[in-house]
Each structure stands twice: as C-alpha cells, then as structure tokens.
Amino acid sequence: MPVTDQQAAALRAQLAGDLAGHKRLLASLDGAADGRGYSALLTAAFYNAVDSRFTRDSTMDEVTGFVADVRARSEGVRDALNPQTAERVVVSAFTSDDLDDLDAAELTRTKMMLLAAIIAGQHLDDAGLDEFIAKARALADELLS
Amino acid sequence: MPVTGEQVTALRAFLAFDPSYQRLAGQLSGSGRVHGFGELVYAAFVTAARQRFSPTWTSAQVVRFAGRLRVVLRACDVDLDSRAIEILLRQALGERVASDYDDGTHALVMLFGLGELVSDARLDEGGLDAFLADARALADARLAARSGERELAMSAELADRIA
Numbered sequence A: 001m002p003v004t005d006q007q008a009a010a011l012r013a014q015l016a017g018d019l020a021g022h023k024r025l026l027a028s029l030d031g032a033a034d035g036r037g038y039s040a041l042l043t044a045a046f047y048n049a050v051d052s053r054f055t056r057d058s059t060m061d062e063v064t065g066f067v068a069d070v071r072a073r074s075e076g077v078r079d080a081l082n083p084q085t086a087e088r089v090v091v092s093a094f095t096s097d098d099l100d101d102l103d104a105a106e107l108t109r110t111k112m113m114l115l116a117a118i119i120a121g122q123h124l125d126d127a128g129l130d131e132f133i134a135k136a137r138a139l140a141d142e143l144l145s
Numbered sequence B: 001m002p003v004t005g006e007q008v009t010a011l012r013a014f015l016a017f018d019p020s021y022q023r024l025a026g027q028l029s030g031s032g033r034v035h036g037f038g039e040l041v042y043a044a045f046v047t048a049a050r051q052r053f054s055p056t057w058t059s060a061q062v063v064r065f066a067g068r069l070r071v072v073l074r075a076c077d078v079d080l081d082s083r084a085i086e087i088l089l090r091q092a093l094g095e096r097v098a099s100d101y102d103d104g105t106h107a108l109v110m111l112f113g114l115g116e117l118v119s120d121a122r123l124d125e126g127g128l129d130a131f132l133a134d135a136r137a138l139a140d141a142r143l144a145a146r147s148g149e150r151e152l153a154m155s156a157e158l159a160d161r162i163a
Helices: A005-015 A021-028 A029-052 A058-071 A075-080 A083-097 A102-123 A128-143 B004-014 B020-029 B039-055 B059-074 B084-093 B103-122 B125-144 B151-160
Strands: none
Touching: A005 A021, A005 A029, A005 A102, A005 A128, A021 B125, A029 A083, A029 A102, A029 A128, A058 A083, A058 B059, A058 B084, A058 B151, A075 A102, A075 B059, A083 A102, A083 A128, A083 B059, A102 A128, A128 B059, A128 B084, B004 B020, B004 B039, B004 B084, B004 B103, B004 B151, B020 B151, B039 B059, B039 B084, B039 B103, B039 B151, B059 B103, B084 B103, B103 B125, B103 B151
C-alpha cells in the first residue's frame, strides 16, 4: 500500500515546524496500518535530505561537524541525539551499512532529528517543502512496492 | 602524599610535546611513584577546561569543542566518543552529570582533552609553568581530601596511557 496523504501531511507538518499539527496528524494515523507507510516515508525523506546535504566525497570529519552543529542547538537535542549513532546513521545513507544493532526507536528518533535539522538548514518555502515531500513520497512508494 | 616534581615534569613534557614524556611516564608507571599523577592530570584537565570556558559556558560550546576534538583525534587514528568528552568537560565545569564510561575512556578523554585545551591556549613557557602550578595546587588539595585507593588505580592507568 503506497504512502497516504495523511502520512505525508504528518511529516510535512513536522518539517514545517508545526509540531501541534504534526502530533494531531500522527495521532489520527492507525498505528498498525500506517506504521509501515510512515516509516518508509521517513526513511525516504531522510535519504533524500542526506543526499542533498552531503555527497559521496564528503568526509567523516564533515559528518562529525554536522552532527556536532545539530547537537549544539539545544541541551534537549544534545541529550536525545547520540553522536556516534547519528554519524553512523548519516553514513549509512551512502553505504547501506547494517544498522540492525540499533534500537528501532532510537533509529527513528535519530533519522527524524537529523532530517529536521537538514531541512531547517535549507530554509525551504512552502513550494520547496511540497516538492521535497513529493519526492520523498515517490521514493517511499518505490520502497513499499 | 602530594603531587611530586617528577610527576609535574612528566606531565609538562607531555603538554609541551617533549619526546621525553614517554620515558618519564614509563619511569613513573614502573617505579611505584605514580600515586598522585592521576589526580594531577584530572586537576590539569579541570583547570584547563575552566580557563577555556570561563567565566560562563554553554552546552553548545562544549558540544562543538568535543566534535572538533573528535575530528582532530581521528587524524591520529584515535576514535573517542564525543559524548564522553562532553560529559567529562561538563563535570569539570561543575555540572552534576553522571558518566557511564569506563576508566580507560576517562583517561583518554582527560589526556587528549587536556592536550587540546592546552594547545589551544597557546601558552608560553611561563604560562605553562603557571598553569601546572595551578593544577598541582588543585590536585594537592583534592589528594588531601580523599583516600588513595581509586586514585592510585587512575594514576597507573594514566601513566600507562602516556607511556
């Protein structure tokens, strides 16, 4: 089953900084039915975001600096984002390294926080965010098919 | 027992990139005269952190310093967890935060963190002497106030790491 409008709207709200809207839309999703689609959408959005922020020539030092910049934004982000894990998750977008040893909740949280940080840094307008979500949705549908 | 001149000389050599530091630390480690060295390194780390981040500090400054140190050490094939660096720095700066890292990691963070802090401070000979005098005074005060069992183990660990 492809990504639904509601799943896309929930992620868009999060990336637009509309946390209340994000929570409301998430709460309206059916955990069992929507979980797979939303997870695929998040993963696809994360891959696309990392691909726009880094290249295959990017160094580990750049990744470390990026993660430090993200974690420097607040004490809450610092404590919620393990730097070693975050570096691994960023690198995995290029290398397809196995992340099976990571806790599923931590992996999702890490992707979400890094994704939000990358998108915030791009200062997308509404149209730009719509385009980003549309591309992520298309990739997620491929992953789900 | 207070910090000895031999211990200060060994740490000074380490901080000044003097090649004799390996011999000096090795002598300390193998001689039974290591007690107090761990406290000296810790006190130097605390002193350097407070000088670097005083009079006020932010979480962002500590996180960025830790990330930068991780990058610097990677070039030396040292893989040090940024979070461990942050926690020990925050402790040094007076924040009550627990560390879930082992003594070996603590030793590496203190040595490499201290080295980077002192290197960044660009101290001249007199400045390094004054810095070590401050650290020694803090270490002596701490040694006088605590029992020696854990300190001895830490001293041996640090001397072995340097050697």
